[in-house]
Amino acid sequence: MPRRIVNVGIVVAIVVLAVTTVGLLLGGSGGRDRASELQQRLRCPVCKSVSIDESQSQTAVAMRRAVAEQVAAGRGDAEIIGFFRARYGDWVLLDPPFRGTTALLWLLPAAATFVGVAALLARARRVVPPAAEISAADRARVATELARTRTAEQEP
């Protein structure tokens, strides 16, 4: 059947394209810019709610330099973040760590997701008897009405 062939063709094409895409994405690792990633996680102490990556203030420039130097010196992410945390406190971390005062920040979204999904599933699981099949006469009526609407003159 030609229709079936079309369907199979589309499936094959989608699979081939997907495999190509995934393969290419997995194969080539775009080198990540560690310094920039770290800079985005540190808050500029003298600005208004932006990271040092985004700020042009002198403090931010100095902090960026410090990050770059430490990355070049081969220090790990945790070490570098710890360095700034020791100087400025937790406040400097735009990505708050999970602990005492910040626990709810991570637990509440998880709880909300859980409750939301549960509510959604509970709603959908209420079994509703399937609707009766539409009779042939009704089908014909729908078809005629549809044809009439489609060929109707343009609205005034």
Add this chain to the structure above:
Amino acid sequence: MTTAIPAAGWTGALLGLAASLVLAVLGFRAQRRPDAVKHRQLRVTVWLMLGGAALSMLALEVALFTDDFALAYVAETHARSSSLLFTFTTAWSGLGGSLVLWALVLAGYTAVVARGVHGTGDRLGTGALGVLGVVSSFFFGLITTAANPFEILADPPADGPGPNPLLRDHVMVAFHPPMLYLGYVGFTVPFAFAMSALLLRRGGVDWLRRTRRANLVAWSFLTGGLVLGGWWSYEVLGWGGFWAWDPVENAALIPWLVATAFIHSSVVQLRRGMLQAWNFVLVIATFALTILGTFLTRSSVVVSVHSFSQSAVGPALLGFFVLVVGGGFVLFALRGERVASLSAPESLASREGVFLVNNLLLSLLAFVVLLGTVYPILIEALTGSQVSVGRPYFDRMAVPIAFALLLAMGVGPVTPYRRATAAVLWARLRIPLLAASATAAALALAGIRSVSVVAVAFLATGIAASSARQLTVTAPSLHPRDVVRVLRSQRGYWGGQLAHLGVALVAVAIAISGGLADRATVTLGQGQSVRFAGYSVSFERTEQHRLADRSVTDAHIAFRADGKVIQVAQPRLSSFAGQRQAVGEPSVWSGPTRDIYVALADLSPGQVTLNLYRYPLMSWLWVGGLLVMAGGFWALGGRGRRRAEPGAPTPEEVPAHA
């Protein structure tokens, strides 16, 4: 002369306050006993309220244009040297004036609602006017007390400092705030009708139908306000971005998300009679969140580019927020049972099922953004310790939800109501899926290795193709006349599709401009050059200009290709008289394929330090955002849906309890 104008403004505000209080009383009385109040009384009250607000605004403008420094607001926010445009916009550059604009917009919406109330027999309408009266009493109350812009100074200064430098440097100040207000304030109307329906114990779709226009107008303007705000931030703040997850940006985004959820869930109620109670929740939440957002902006709890100075309106707004949340949800809890819908979706694999998923996702997103925004404030208030919640947190939470939303956007609009079989979905989605896969593969083959860019392009292509396919199978032919007829016959659906297309475009622009950006920080001596984005970039000279209210230093940065100057970027530094801090303004060279953004990091004689950015496809972000807004307006256009007959009793659509 010096006291006549403040007196007029003050009189206007008092008139507005009195009329709002009267409207609240009359509206609720008319709702309880339709015969006790005359229709004329309601109309006159509303016109007085609008007149009072207009008089206040006019007085403020006249005072600004006549340099009437005896008025406290003028003395604080105006300078003689301000240009005409910025003198005009100064009316909402400060706290008191911005509340006058707020009250004016609210009075305007109230007048539109009053036009739709054709008699006191319309109990839903009169009750809504009562609620609007309460809300406007609060805002006129603020203008006449805590944030009074019409205070008269005994010893007027000869000149003032002018508005905040950021608010007199870009034409956007004439568009972004008023648009945002039109959006923010507009959500009062659905809230008022919802409250009125709850007071009447009347669920059903009547209140939804009657607030559809106001809700869409408000949503479209808020969309526009958000987009213009992002654009403005990108054009002037100079940090190279357009969205900082700043608390006040979030304060505008959260109601937008909830209102977007409401637009979708109201369709489910209109079509399938589900989610009645949930719609009340969303409408009350949207309005409450606009008040919370106003509180965040106008009290000094957050430090932000948007914050106004400290004042007594903060506690008042917080109190009003508590009142709205408390009153709204208590009323809802008392009446919720009466308005709950009894039907549930047959299957999650159906249009209403996808709408439910959409609502879950949008509500979650709103919740997460709200949590991240207020968490540091709450922690500091409760424990005194400071925590920061910034971009990494928001990105991590928002990006997965955004991807899920994009996916739902591609699938939902072609999913049939009630029950979708795999065969139907496959038939409708196979071509979009093929197109999306082809786009993703093409990008990967072209050497793009960013997973998020490829994934967003995949989803966006899917959304566009699914929408295009739907149009081709719905239209009788591809003749433009027929296509336009289809687009006009189902404005709600196709307006929504246009908005979806806009969102897809925004997502692509965000992913590509963020994921494939180039950035460099360079220090150049005069005459030196460096290569960036395929151009030779050189520092030519600096120029000083003296303007009426500022002195401007601009650096001339030439972009050359093959030795010819293609573009001279002029990022600049402005110093305003009476303001300490100089304001830098970047230079943005926009094009359809990429923006080149030049920001001054440091400027000293003979040497300049520049931050250079190249953002691919950046301008499409604004185009996409405006498409979303256009989608909202398209859904509005044309003849309205069936309108409830004036004064006619509306059928109770709530199923009676057994």
